[in-house]
Amino acid sequence: MDQRPQNITVLGSTGSIGVNTLDVLARHPQRFSVFALSGHSRIDLLFAQCLAHRPRFVVATDAQAGAALESRLAAQGSTTRVLQGHAALDEVAAHEEVDMVMAAIVGAAGLSSCIAAARAGKRLLLANKEALVVGGSLFMEAVDGGGATLLPIDSEHSAIFQSLPADRVSWPSVVEKIILTASGGPFRTRDPATLRDVTPEQACAHPNWSMGRKISVDSATMMNKALEVIEAKFLFGLEPARIEVIIHPQSVVHSMVQFVDRAVVAQLGVPDMRGPIAYGLSWPARIESGTAALDFATMSALSFETFDAGAHRARFPGLQLAWDALAALRGTTAVLNAANEIAVAAFLEEQIRFDQIHAVNQATLEALHFGAPASLPELLDLDLRARAHAQQLAKGLAR
Numbered sequence: 001m002d003q004r005p006q007n008i009t010v011l012g013s014t015g016s017i018g019v020n021t022l023d024v025l026a027r028h029p030q031r032f033s034v035f036a037l038s039g040h041s042r043i044d045l046l047f048a049q050c051l052a053h054r055p056r057f058v059v060a061t062d063a064q065a066g067a068a069l070e071s072r073l074a075a076q077g078s079t080t081r082v083l084q085g086h087a088a089l090d091e092v093a094a095h096e097e098v099d100m101v102m103a104a105i106v107g108a109a110g111l112s113s114c115i116a117a118a119r120a121g122k123r124l125l126l127a128n129k130e131a132l133v134v135g136g137s138l139f140m141e142a143v144d145g146g147g148a149t150l151l152p153i154d155s156e157h158s159a160i161f162q163s164l165p166a167d168r169v170s171w172p173s174v175v176e177k178i179i180l181t182a183s184g185g186p187f188r189t190r191d192p193a194t195l196r197d198v199t200p201e202q203a204c205a206h207p208n209w210s211m212g213r214k215i216s217v218d219s220a221t222m223m224n225k226a227l228e229v230i231e232a233k234f235l236f237g238l239e240p241a242r243i244e245v246i247i248h249p250q251s252v253v254h255s256m257v258q259f260v261d262r263a264v265v266a267q268l269g270v271p272d273m274r275g276p277i278a279y280g281l282s283w284p285a286r287i288e289s290g291t292a293a294l295d296f297a298t299m300s301a302l303s304f305e306t307f308d309a310g311a312h313r314a315r316f317p318g319l320q321l322a323w324d325a326l327a328a329l330r331g332t333t334a335v336l337n338a339a340n341e342i343a344v345a346a347f348l349e350e351q352i353r354f355d356q357i358h359a360v361n362q363a364t365l366e367a368l369h370f371g372a373p374a375s376l377p378e379l380l381d382l383d384l385r386a387r388a389h390a391q392q393l394a395k396g397l398a399r
């Protein structure tokens with residue numbers, strides 16, 4: 001092992017994944033050194049993180065919050081340099097002294113810094129699934145072109161990565177399918193006809209995982225799983241027909257790979273994101289993560305439900321949009337992601353109903369006509385157009 005501590009930039013350090021990442025890093029001070037942090041609105045937490053981890057840089061993407069942070073840090077005699085605005089995220093992601101970047105910003109706002117880290121050849125730990133859903137093949141070209149190492153942090157994709165053979169070239173010939181597990185979220189057994197009455201608080205109350213609000217709503221609609229199907233397609237290079245989703249309410253089996261000889265390899269653990277985070281940080285080695293051990297003596301039965309069972313298709317209509325978007329023109333996954341970000345925000349602000357999230361997503365996919373984006377600027381332009389369209393739809397729907 002390289003004796004020098006690895007320098008890491010944690011983008012989105014004030015979020016759920018960011019906080020868990022700092023917890024794992026603090027357990028291994030000889031191995032890792034925090035080089036840069038970033039936050040958007042939770043400035044008190046970002047301030048406390050700067051004092052605890054003493055990074056070289058901190059990025060406050062909101063300029064006003066950045067100015068306040070700068071004076072507070074100066075008053076404490078901190079040597080951390082405050083940078084402001086979104087362009088600074090790219091700077092600390094691609095900085096020549098950085099070895100690894102944890103991409104834990106939520107939504108397409110994290111795309112540019114992911115591409116910057118990829119082009120600069122970093123080890124890129126990807127929690128920010130929306131960046132890959134939007135960037136698609138352009139994102140993967142940046143990874144290949146820059147010689148970066150892309151490692152999944154989503155627990156399902158980490159599980160698949162841990163179950164696959166090391167020889168990536170063999171995957172298309174030895175893997176029959178990958179099976180993503182889904183907990184089913186808070187509404188797995190709810191009557192679909194009552195989904196119109198769901199409140200933001202109910203949608204954010206996930207039974208197994210404690211997460212940020214956007215991903216919690218995505219878990220409740222299963223759009224999170226749709227985004228993960230798209231993420232899996234780009235990460236593992238398998239055609240979408242070889243990606244399956246199965247409901248597993250206990251979230252103990254984090255996902256599985258079925259091989260051509262019908263052997264199934266799975267990865268298990270308690271639902272705690274510090275597990276996949278530690279694996280991404282240490283791969284191909286393993287380090288202590290702080291996660292509790294599975295207790296087989298007390299674990300109740302593990303259960304599985306196919307997606308076709310019961311009323312799941314009526315309950316979670318958004319899941320199918322993943323395969324539809326992957327089969328359509330390049331850029332369609334970016335349109336789907338943009339519509340969903342707008343729809344979820346409108347739901348959280350109580351402008352539209354829970355069941356209308358899918359209506360906005362589907363209508364945006366159907367209405368928007370575009371040519372396949374060939375570059376990042378064209379992709380970002382498409383993202384903006386899709387957002388504007390979804391915004392208008394959401395306004396028209398209003399509760």
Ligand SMILES: NC(=O)c1ccc[n+]([C@@H]2O[C@H](COP(=O)([O-])OP(=O)(O)OC[C@H]3O[C@@H](n4cnc5c(N)ncnc54)[C@H](OP(=O)(O)O)[C@@H]3O)[C@@H](O)[C@H]2O)c1
Pocket residue numbers: 011012013014015016017018038039040041042043061104105106107109127128129130153154155209210211212213214215273
């Ligand atoms: N949480 C999980 O267990 C989990 C599991 C798998 C994958 N993921 C993925 O990981 C990503 C982060 O999820 P999370 O649950 O950690 O979300 P979160 O708790 O909402 O945190 C999001 C982070 O992004 C920052 N941010 C928000 N809007 C921003 C903007 N416009 N520009 C720059 N930064 C911005 C936030 O800053 P402030 O808080 O300071 O505003 C925060 O640091 C998501 O893509 C999610 O799908 C999460």
